[in-house]
Amino acid sequence: MKFYSAEKDAFFAGELRARYESAGSWPADAQEVSEAVFEEYSGRPPLGKARAVGPDGLPMWVEVPARGVGDLLSDIDQAAGNARERFVSPGYLVDQEYKRAEEAARSFADAGYPASDVPSAVSSWASAKSWTAQQAADDIIATADYWYGAIDQIREIRLAGKAAVQAATADQREAVAQQYIDQLNTLAVS
Known part of the structure; x- marks a missing residue:
């Protein structure tokens, strides 16, 4: 059994009453x-549409005023930001930490993985994973390449979505924006 509260505009499971x-x-x-x-x-x-409480105290759909282009473009940017966070850890200077580790790993690999000159960013990852320095460097590089590919894909979807919203007619804009937001949301959870 399901129950609906008009006061809270929410559903409740009867088995948890x-x-x-x-x-x-x-x-x-x-x-x-x-x-x-x-x-x-x-x-x-x-x-x-949006859910609202009907005159009978039950839910109903009501029209939502069309949102402006600026709002829809912001929604696409927000969805892109959410997708980016799936691939790059958010936090103060974390992006710099990863960038420095990538640069160190690439230099180490380009130098032929010299055992006498393992960068600390590589050795700390090797130690944490119980890997060789070469395995750690290769993993850091592969992860960075994966992130760059994801970020490029996010950028492509974001820019295409914003252009499509701007080119759409007023009555199509919401649907067009939602298509691109859905694509970005799919990336964010994959």
Whole structure:
């Protein structure tokens, strides 16, 4: 059984009611809804719609005013940022740490992996993974190349999406933007 609270504009699982009640969080206005109502209104809304409370206290779709080009372009940039974070660890100077390790690994590999001159960024990774210095350097380089490929793909999708939104008619913009946001979101979780 599923229940819907108009006050909270949220669904609640009937099988967890006792837990909600013992925690004091079961909504007083919860009313049982069919599985069909739950499935329709608990997922992603149709394009241009948002869930709202209907006059009968049940969920319904309402029109959302069209968003401006600037908002849609920002949404694409945000999705690209989320996708980038999947490939590059966020944090203060972390990107610099990875860049320095990559540069050291490439120099070490270009020099023929000299055992007498292993950069600390390579030796620390080799030590952490119980690898040889060459294995560590090759892994650092392969990871960097993978990230660059992903970042290039993200940039390509982001720029193509922004251009497509700007070229689209007003009534097509949201759908066009969503196509590119979906592509970026797929990268972010893959």
